[in-house]
Amino acid sequence: MTHIAIIDYGMGNLRSVAKAIEHVAPDAQVIVTSDPRDVARAERVVFPGQGAMPDCMRELDARGAREAVVEAAATKPFLGICIGQQMLFEHSEEGDVPGLGILPGRVVRFPSDARMSAPDGMRLKVPHMGWNEVRQVDPSHPLWRGIADGERFYFVHSFHIAPASEADATAHTDYGVRFTSAVGRANIFAVQFHPEKSATAGLQLLANFVSWNPEIPSR
Template identity: 45%
Template sequence: MSAKLPIAVVDPGSGNLASVLRALERAADTAGLPIAAEVTRTAEAVRRADRIILPGQGAFAACMRGLAALPGMVEALNERVAAGTPLLGICVGMQVLVQRGLEHGVTPGLGWIAGDMAPMVPKDAAGAPLPLPQMGWNTLDFPAGRHPLLAGIAPGEHAYFVHSYALAGGREEEILATTDYGGPVPAMIGRGNIAGTQFHAEKSATVGLRLLGNFLRWMP
């Protein structure tokens, strides 16, 4: 039997971990990949992992405070990313990959992706405000073949979003997919061995499972 791939699911204290773990295990079963996924709050587990998932929900600042409160965690994440370990951020876990969050003041992020997480100000075609958060299913827009994590997902397929903040000032080459909510909104970002989904991959049914399976096979 092949060795199980060690996956660290980092717990920054923002919840939603059980559903991430379940979706990851289902994706691994579907892909026929043996994994040993663990939810962790220790830097040592991150350093042992072959792949890292950083989930999150709630506020940018709270997620960063949660990471900073775990001894050595931010340093371990920086070390592993610099070493080329694949990392996937989900929802607020994606948001903290960027330089700054602008929710209730300015909070530095992990700084791996350019731009700020800024309040959304979506409007419909008549100029009326759209409700926030953007909540529910929306399409993913990207050129076919845009990124290995999108393999087997067709442009226009739907994913599940819940958010009121979105990437602003990002680099075009680091925006892997968008959705439309009063205009284009970054839905997936990444560079090198780092990627993040603004949508909840673990709640996005077949699309989310396929993306997680792709992440388990990804060799950036």
């Protein structure tokens, strides 16, 4: 039986993530936990969340889960979702706070100038909320299996990642500006959108994660 830990640090409705994974992996044991021992025992780890970056980092540390997240990202298949993607990077403009530094790069706010306009000239609102196309940089990545390039996923965010290395980007999305909406490196895959809210395509991505067996980097 596969053991999957969903890290709970008090930010966001994690039950929707758990239910979506239980749906695509009915034989797996899925637990929502803040206990580092549970995270260490799990074979796969999901790191979701919603809210402001400073609050998320504070709550992660308050629950003693920081080291468990860093260790899991280094040793097993690891999926970051929404703020769980942003927290993997080095620094965020939201609250001017450091992230976990697992991946190089930063988190930036959508611009507030004329660039935030649709092709028809209509002003785009921030937060970016709703369905949008995800353009795959590397369609051969196992987590894109069965998902068409340009498939639509559900987003809710005002900030987005700016990876230091374009090689880490596995998908882009356009919303006034083009931003990186998914990253992948070795055993880590992380998305800005919410697969648990993204209907069939989102469930397919979660199913792909459950069956993904990446090579774990040597330490």
